[in-house]
Amino acid sequence: MNKTNFTALIIDDEPPARAVVRSFLQQHPQISVVGECGNGFEALKSIQENNPDILFLDVQMPKVSGLELLEVLDEVPVVVFSTAYDQYALKAFEMSAVDYLLKPYSQTRFNQAMEKVMAQLKKGQKTNAAELLKNHSAASNSLLQRVVVKTGNKMHVIPVNKIRYIEASEDYVMIYAENSRHLKAQTMRYFEEHLEPSQFVRIHRSYIVNVSFVERLEPYDKDTYVAIMTEGQRLKISRTGYKKLKETLNF
Structure with a gap:
């Protein structure tokens, strides 16, 4: 029997940005929010405790970036990135993350991302973190x-x-x-x-x-x-x- 209800963790250092995701998820009652985290350290603990199906993950965070968090996960949930920057990083994410949301984004754009998320979840697929990181590394000269x-x-x-x-x-x-x-x-x-x-x-x-x-x-x-x-x-x-x-x- 396929799983029909899923859990999500919202990770962003800006409370208003987390509130936007939570608000937009109201149109997706099959998704339950198990927590919100303001930095990567809190996120790692919550991921270990709650084992969420989806991460709504900010790329730029002051203590640990979204990519750095993914580097230390043993198993990676389905990932939707959010970012305020549309430069090299997004090109790297396109082939590896389920989707990315460029801040500020609309409910319509969020719903488009959720269609991709649900399709991947119903297939039982996981984000290929190793490939994601390889693509990011190749794109970044920093x-x-x-x-x-x-x-x-x-x-x-x-x-x-x-x-x-x-x-x-x-x-x-x-x-x-x-x-x-x-x-x-x-x-x-x-x-x-x-x-x-x-x-x-x-x-x-x-x-x-x-x-x-x-x-x-x-x-x-x-x-x-x-x-x-x-x-x-x-x-x-x-x-x-x-x-x-x-x-x-x-x-």
Whole structure:
């Protein structure tokens, strides 16, 4: 028997924007609102507690963006983005999110989005978060200022200047920061392309280092070196990585 009633979570840092969604949903009695959240931290907790079928998700939020929230979800509900900006981000969302709403939007436009939502829900389909994030990454040329990770049920924001190094870990990366390490479903190539190149260098296929935390270089064998980090870790450097490191450190 197909499910006919669904639940939704409204996530937006602006109360009036949340009120608009709740008001427009009155024309859709098959959707029950299980909560409203003003930031990504509240949203993660509510998603874990309520397991909503739909997220009405603001893209730009001050603590954690909508995309950063999606990065740490194990399972992603059907997503409708809302945003005040119609630039590169929307082009990336078109192929991955169910729909996006450009603020301010009308009841008619909202209803059009809901038709897509209901069609997807009735098929039992889920938003492909991995594809969504890949499309967004490809569309964005901006450098990372922070990385959002999840430990247990909690979300943490790591400023990139606190990252000491990143290690490849099969289909994931391990991010080593101050007194902590975090596994993240992302590629080394992504970080290589989105971290400040004068600060972060890929020294090996398995390592990207923050040069501020490289204490010294030591010979490993005849033609290779290791980077000695400030906390004592010894990271192998490839020939290509050594060349990049020399250029970055200007020695």
